[in-house]
Amino acid sequence: MPVTVRTCGAARTVTGLSLLFETGKARFLVDCGMFQGPKTLKALNWEPFPYNPREIDAVLLTHAHIDHSGLLPKLVKQGFRGQIHATAPTVDLCAVMLPDSGHVQEMEVDHLNRRNRRRGGEAVEPIYTANDAVAAIRAFRAVPMDRWLTFDALPGLRARWWNAGHMLGSASIELEFTEGDAAPLRVLVSGDLGPDCAAFHRDPEGPETLDHVFLESTYGDEDKPCVGQAERRDRLATLVNEAVKPAGALLIPAFAVERTQEICWDLVALMQAGRIPQAPIFVDSPLAIRATEVFLEHAAALEDGRSVKRALRSPLLNFTETGEASRRIASVEGFHIIIAGSGMCDAGRIRHHLKRWLWSPEATVLLTGYQAEATLGRLLQEGRQEVRIQGDTIRVAAQIREIRDYSGHADAVELGAWLKARGTVTGGVFLVHGEEPAMEALAQRLTREGIARAGQVLMPSLDDSFTLARASMPAQREAPRRREDPATAGRPDWHNARAALLLGIEDAIERAPNAAAREALMAALREALEARRPR
Numbered sequence: 001m002p003v004t005v006r007t008c009g010a011a012r013t014v015t016g017l018s019l020l021f022e023t024g025k026a027r028f029l030v031d032c033g034m035f036q037g038p039k040t041l042k043a044l045n046w047e048p049f050p051y052n053p054r055e056i057d058a059v060l061l062t063h064a065h066i067d068h069s070g071l072l073p074k075l076v077k078q079g080f081r082g083q084i085h086a087t088a089p090t091v092d093l094c095a096v097m098l099p100d101s102g103h104v105q106e107m108e109v110d111h112l113n114r115r116n117r118r119r120g121g122e123a124v125e126p127i128y129t130a131n132d133a134v135a136a137i138r139a140f141r142a143v144p145m146d147r148w149l150t151f152d153a154l155p156g157l158r159a160r161w162w163n164a165g166h167m168l169g170s171a172s173i174e175l176e177f178t179e180g181d182a183a184p185l186r187v188l189v190s191g192d193l194g195p196d197c198a199a200f201h202r203d204p205e206g207p208e209t210l211d212h213v214f215l216e217s218t219y220g221d222e223d224k225p226c227v228g229q230a231e232r233r234d235r236l237a238t239l240v241n242e243a244v245k246p247a248g249a250l251l252i253p254a255f256a257v258e259r260t261q262e263i264c265w266d267l268v269a270l271m272q273a274g275r276i277p278q279a280p281i282f283v284d285s286p287l288a289i290r291a292t293e294v295f296l297e298h299a300a301a302l303e304d305g306r307s308v309k310r311a312l313r314s315p316l317l318n319f320t321e322t323g324e325a326s327r328r329i330a331s332v333e334g335f336h337i338i339i340a341g342s343g344m345c346d347a348g349r350i351r352h353h354l355k356r357w358l359w360s361p362e363a364t365v366l367l368t369g370y371q372a373e374a375t376l377g378r379l380l381q382e383g384r385q386e387v388r389i390q391g392d393t394i395r396v397a398a399q400i401r402e403i404r405d406y407s408g409h410a411d412a413v414e415l416g417a418w419l420k421a422r423g424t425v426t427g428g429v430f431l432v433h434g435e436e437p438a439m440e441a442l443a444q445r446l447t448r449e450g451i452a453r454a455g456q457v458l459m460p461s462l463d464d465s466f467t468l469a470r471a472s473m474p475a476q477r478e479a480p481r482r483r484e485d486p487a488t489a490g491r492p493d494w495h496n497a498r499a500a501l502l503l504g505i506e507d508a509i510e511r512a513p514n515a516a517a518r519e520a521l522m523a524a525l526r527e528a529l530e531a532r533r534p535r
Helices: 039-046 073-077 088-119 130-137 229-243 259-272 288-295 303-314 322-332 350-357 376-381 412-421 436-448 494-511 515-532
Strands: 002-011 018-022 025-031 059-060 083-087 141-144 157-163 172-177 183-189 212-217 247-254 282-283 317-319 336-340 363-367 387-388 392-395 400-403 428-432 465-468 474-477
Touching: 002 183, 039 141, 073 088, 073 130, 083 088, 088 130, 088 141, 088 288, 130 436, 172 465, 212 412, 229 259, 229 363, 229 400, 259 282, 259 288, 259 303, 259 336, 282 288, 288 303, 336 350, 350 363, 350 387, 350 392, 363 376, 376 387, 376 400, 412 436, 494 515
Parallel strands: 025 059, 059 083, 083 141, 183 212, 212 428, 247 336, 247 363, 282 317, 282 336, 363 400
Antiparallel strands: 002 018, 002 465, 018 025, 157 172, 172 183, 387 392, 465 474
């Protein structure tokens, strides 16, 4: 029975993980993630799936993050009628995250359609709605950790979920394919792996002696020091105290699930200990508020659940769920802290706060997580002096700071150690969920340190297809249909180039020495545009 796998997402990019496994008896997905980042890459979310959703028998889900689960409502909307299997915390988190994702898409499409109408453009439809997401939740089924499971829809397969240490409910998934009396084919999909020093979770785990491994590589080119909770709080206290200004604000773009709860835990602890001034903390994210309720429900699964539970119920936290409550934050006087999504500043309420504060030297923006290429967060991280938000040019005068101690991903050293602990891998080590420089660096490290053999590490592109066999390297197959290669789609695209050009034009016009020079410059631009206009 041949087993094939197709990399339908997170191939040489950090988002959109989805692997399609096929046998002679079943077709199933491990994850069905949404593409995030530059507009060219996000456009893949609107394209048809490279398979017929009606022919997918089941989905096995590693965890709830949208770049792993975000296209499940689209899958159901387009005809998938199987079950989605995930851990209980993942099911509960998806029940709040996926409808929120649908709601965000509805709002963004509504905004886009209003702009298109003004420009005479065509209307577009959201990828899915909040109601579509609610319908998809009905397909979820909770599974236990550390127990072999079989599925009626997937004959010849059993699967086991292992703690991945990345977020509440996150798992690596072990797959065992059997046929007759032959030895099974054993495959492990890492999902996202957490760092060894995670405060919330145990270290990642997994089985040994595998035929093939799919390994995430987000931080495959980094060696980050292991920072314990006490040291992390020391660093956060320093950053907060430096940000305190009488009429200022500390803006913390943060992922709504896990990152927000962990930062709230630390801020409350530091204020209660008198190590930073007591100031209003606004958690300005409906999704983060609902996710916090899930964390409270599953607090027993966390390393220090009681302490986390107390902090998340502290009166120091102000949860602003409605749009009106969010807007009222602008009238707050004195220093305050705003935690809002998204973590990469490419969507959500944080963009409104950035638009209000980025120009002010009284403000500090504290980046707390990975910033994908071409996102607003990456532009700020790189020190851009001007950015565009919702069509407006903003000169950046705020302090841009970064704390990397909240990362939910293992670094290169930890990824290598995790793979080494799996024992001998007889077939391929597929690197997924990483940008090319990170993947290439990790591949070199794995072979240099003898964790993988020369030629054993593979870096598939989008829609690459492979035949998996026991105790041998995968054989690449010709994919029946390919989409745009995210090796280019995931990088800064023409939308980013246009924004940079507009910023350059505005700057040149403002810096012109006099009115005549400005008029001459604009006349030259008009002449250049007219020369390029189709006749």
